[in-house]
Amino acid sequence: MDLTVGPLQFFWSADRWSAFHAGLASAPVDRVVLGELVCSKRLPFFQDRIPEAIATLVAAGKEVALTSLALVTLKRERKATADLAAMGLAVEVNDLTALAHLPEGTPFWVGPMVNVYNEGTIAWLARRGATRICLPPELPLESVAQLARAGAEHGVAIEVWGHGRLPLAISGRCYHARMHGRTKDNCQFACEDDPDGLDVKTLDGQRFLAMNGVQTLSDSHACAAHQVEALAEAGVDALRLSPQSRGFDRICRMYRQRLDGDLCPDRMVEELGRIDAGMQLSDGFLTGQRGADWSGARQPDARPLDA
Amino acid sequence: MVMEIVCPAGTPASLRAAVTAGAHTVYCGFADETNARNFPGLNFDRAEMREGIGFAHAHGARVLVAINTFPRAGDEALWHRAVADAESCGADAVILADLGLLDHAARHHPGLRRHLSVQAAAANADALNFYAESFGVKRVVLPRVLSVPEIAAINAETAVETEVFVFGGLCVMAEGRCSLSSFATGRSPNMNGVCSPASHVAYHDAGGVLDARLGGYTIHRVGKDEPAPYPTLCKGCFSAGEKTGHLFEDPVSLNAEQLIPQLHKAGVTALKIEGRQRSRSYVAQVVRNFRAAVDALEAGKPLPEGMLARLSEGQAMTTGAYRKTWR
Structure with a gap:
């Protein structure tokens, strides 16, 4: 297995965006997907930084793809999506609108926001030109194994969500704006204050979700530390790491060491705790009763889920 | 027509x-x-x-x-x-x-x-x-x-x-692209045809206050005599920052x-x-x-x-x- 860095889900300043992507050039990852996934209103703030980031990453030997938006409704969003096809890079389709603009036979990647649940869908996407598919995070390990086999059969690399807050939902409504009593068109970019999303707790104060503009994420960071062997066994080709504001370079190195067999899961979890002591982890979509579950919590000395 | x-x-x-x-x-x-x-x-x-x-x-x-x-x-x-x-x-x-x-x-x-x-x-x-x-x-x-x-x-x-x-x-989320329910309960619209399933709902009476929980998460809290809405995740009551309320959608x-x-x-x-x-x-x-x-x-x-x-x-x-x- 190798490593893919997914598109940044949050709204960072242009300078921070540039510095982050420049830093990935020296990270032990194989490919990077960049661009705006969540909200088209953010794109103008860093759009002119994209060519330089691409040049730096390509020069460092990384494969690079551009993501489409996850939900395309407006005319300018359709235009931006159509323009992706002309950028000369692989497009990662995260809304099928992007596929409508790719000439038949053009190779493309498929992101985790596209519903790929079965062999028939993989076969159809492969015929249409898909070469790489990151599966939706909610799939259980048994399905992942079936789909990895189908991917191998059709020459499509299969990726699984390896690390980071899980993208659980996307809406036409901006929750950051709504919280501040504003509409989406007049949002005043409230999401910029929360570089990893805004924590959403239950009425009992239990950490549960995170708000990121029109997107809703899990509070917990998905973490494949305990799943690496099972995923390799299933035939998965890559793990996807989703950017976060703290310690991301260390996270990339840890997953690299974990894949190389140089770091055990417990030690890795301990080190993740050093980056952010409050970071909750989950891997329940793969092997638990529900997405929020964490297999580490079943070990006697580990932190309970809602500690 | x-x-x-x-x-x-x-x-x-x-x-x-x-x-x-x-x-x-x-x-x-x-x-x-x-x-x-x-x-x-x-x-x-x-x-x-x-x-x-x-x-x-x-x-x-x-x-x-x-x-x-x-x-x-x-x-x-x-x-x-x-x-x-x-x-x-x-x-x-x-x-x-x-x-x-x-x-x-x-x-x-x-x-x-x-x-x-x-x-x-x-x-x-x-x-x-x-x-x-x-x-x-x-x-x-x-x-x-x-x-x-x-x-x-x-x-x-x-x-x-x-x-x-x-x-x-x-639904306030784009349909078919929401896994809130499977995150909290393991059962999802896309895979199982259900959202916030009744099998994972529990009501808890704590001295005049009724909590509605889904998958163990408290989604609503009402006085005993108030109507308790069904705990559908996206219409639940949550806190973020200084705010507590129906952050995604009201019931x-x-x-x-x-x-x-x-x-x-x-x-x-x-x-x-x-x-x-x-x-x-x-x-x-x-x-x-x-x-x-x-x-x-x-x-x-x-x-x-x-x-x-x-x-x-x-x-x-x-x-x-x-x-x-x-x-």
């Missing part, structure tokens, strides 16, 4: 009630994971489907069969069989969401009309046209994230028919009856009513009211007013994204 009323039927009795009350079209599903209202005691076996379709056809109504979950890897045969059986039962169309299943239906059942489910979340004209060109889709159920002007813009650029939700439950249901003329003008073909889990008397009453409204519109008469408020079971009503208040 008069706007088509598309009504839910969770049972054969509801189907007959909807048709008798004036539904132009009824949608329903088989009693398994192939449809997105996979609730205990609901839906149709094969014989019931065949009979129900026969009854509808005899009364001049159509039946659409929803096969709109995403087939499980390794088990696609169950979904393929559902499409084949819908055709042999005489269905007027199937409502599908999955790319692989659309491809299968287009290749193996070319004569069976294909509609795109709201679960596919096709939200602009390019996406609609893409589904039409790739799979011969004739109608798309639009996601509930669009405003009326956005719907009009879509219809101006596509020959595909559009169907929109006008009454009943309201409201959709009622766009007053927008029927605008939706007609926007080029919408069909009006869809949510609620296959509802009783047949509810279905009949909603159908009668919406049928009266579209007939009045067709005759150039004013719409009957405020006809459905009492059916919302004490919940507040909203026009959702249609009035552009989200944007």
Whole structure:
């Protein structure tokens, strides 16, 4: 297995965006997907930084793809999506609108926001030109194994969500704006204050979700530390790491060491705790009763889920 | 042309009630994971489907069969069989969401009309046209994230028919792209045809205060004598920053009856009513009211007013994204 860095889900300043992507050039990852996934209103703030980031990453030997938006409704969003096809890079389709603009036979990647649940869908996407598919995070390990086999059969690399807050939902409504009593068109970019999303707790104060503009994420960071062997066994080709504001370079190195067999899961979890002591982890979509579950919590000395 | 009323039927009795009350079209599903209202005691076996379709056809109504979950890897045969059986039962169309299943239906059942489910979340004209060109889709159920002007813009650029939700439950997230329920309970709309399932709901009485929990997460808290809304995740009460409240959506249901003329003008073909889990008397009453409204519109008469408020079971009503208040 190798490593893919997914598109940044949050709204960072242009300078921070540039510095982050420049830093990935020296990270032990194989490919990077960049661009705006969540909200088209953010794109103008860093759009002119994209060519330089691409040049730096390509020069460092990384494969690079551009993501489409996850939900395309407006005319300018359709235009931006159509323009992706002309950028000369692989497009990662995260809304099928992007596929409508790719000439038949053009190779493309498929992101985790596209519903790929079965062999028939993989076969159809492969015929249409898909070469790489990151599966939706909610799939259980048994399905992942079936789909990895189908991917191998059709020459499509299969990726699984390896690390980071899980993208659980996307809406036409901006929750950051709504919280501040504003509409989406007049949002005043409230999401910029929360570089990893805004924590959403239950009425009992239990950490549960995170708000990121029109997107809703899990509070917990998905973490494949305990799943690496099972995923390799299933035939998965890559793990996807989703950017976060703290310690991301260390996270990339840890997953690299974990894949190389140089770091055990417990030690890795301990080190993740050093980056952010409050970071909750989950891997329940793969092997638990529900997405929020964490297999580490079943070990006697580990932190309970809602500690 | 008069706007088509598309009504839910969770049972054969509801189907007959909807048709008798004036539904132009009824949608329903088989009693398994192939449809997105996979609730205990609901839906149709094969014989019931065949009979129900026969009854509808005899009364001049159509039946659409929803096969709109995403087939499980390794088990696609169950979904393929559902499409084949819908055709042999005489269905007027199937409502599908999955790319692989659309491809299968287009290749193996070319004569069976294909509609795109709201679960596919096709939200602009390019996406609609893409589904039409790739799979011969004739109608798309639009996601509930669009405003009326956005719907009009879509219809101006596509020959595909559009169907929109006008009454009943309201998703605030793009449908088919939400795994909140499986994160909290392990059961999801896409994989299991359920959202915030009753099997994972618990009510906890703590001295005059009633907590409603879903998968162990406290979603609502009300005084003992207040009505306790069902703990649907996206309509729950949460805190973020300094705020506590319904951060995603209030516990409201959709009622766009007053927008029927605008939706007609926007080029919408069909009006869809949510609620296959509802009783047949509810279905009949909603159908009668919406049928009266579209007939009045067709005759150039004013719409009957405020006809459905009492059916919302004490919940507040909203026009959702249609009035552009989200944007």
